[in-house]
Amino acid sequence: MEINKKAYDEYVKEVTPVHNKGLNIVKAFLVGGIICTYGQVLNTWLTNTGLDKETAASWTILILIATSVILTGLNLYQKLVKFGGAGALVPITGFANSVVAPAVEFQAEGQVFGIGCKIFTIAGPVILYGIFSSWLLGVLAYVLKAFGII
Numbered sequence: 001m002e003i004n005k006k007a008y009d010e011y012v013k014e015v016t017p018v019h020n021k022g023l024n025i026v027k028a029f030l031v032g033g034i035i036c037t038y039g040q041v042l043n044t045w046l047t048n049t050g051l052d053k054e055t056a057a058s059w060t061i062l063i064l065i066a067t068s069v070i071l072t073g074l075n076l077y078q079k080l081v082k083f084g085g086a087g088a089l090v091p092i093t094g095f096a097n098s099v100v101a102p103a104v105e106f107q108a109e110g111q112v113f114g115i116g117c118k119i120f121t122i123a124g125p126v127i128l129y130g131i132f133s134s135w136l137l138g139v140l141a142y143v144l145k146a147f148g149i150i
Contacts, residue, residue, distance in 0.1 A: 024085055027084050027085060027087065028085045028086045028087030028088075029087060030084065030087065031083065031084025031088050032084065032086070032087030032088070032090060033087070035064075035087070035091045035093055036091065038064070039064050039091075042059075042060045042064070043056055043060040046060060061092060064091070064092055064093050064096075065093070067093065068093035068094070068096035068100070069096055069097075071097075072097045072101055073100065073104060077093075077101075078097075078101070081094070098126075102121045
């Protein structure tokens with residue numbers, strides 16, 4: 001059976017969703033801005049409670065990650081991602097979501113083969129290449145300093 005190219009193109013055009021790029025940009029900006037504002041409010045509040053800057057920053061990151069994990073577990077973060085796109089995926093909350101979501105999805109397969117094996121399916125390569133590239137840059141910096149280049 002030969003497929004009619006014109007009919008196929010019409011079918012593809014019919015089933016392909018149309019995206020409003022301007023609206024998507026605004027949504028991503030708003031969602032990312034709200035997440036960052038939430039983080040800044042947390043950081044300012046923690047600093048005002050008497051914590052030093054580094055401790056307040058650490059607690060802010062921890063609370064942002066915990067918020068993302070809880071929202072992912074309640075299946076709310078995915079709705080936020082669907083609405084805000086990259087605005088919800090780019091901050092640290094998006095990375096936490098990418099670690100937790102596979103674990104939630106595969107929890108029915110058990111603790112070891114479900115959660116244990118699937119938790120790093122998305123985040124694993126990011127962690128691996130992040131650690132490797134930081135090690136490589138550290139070695140490069142060490143060599144450059146040893147030769148007096150930097």
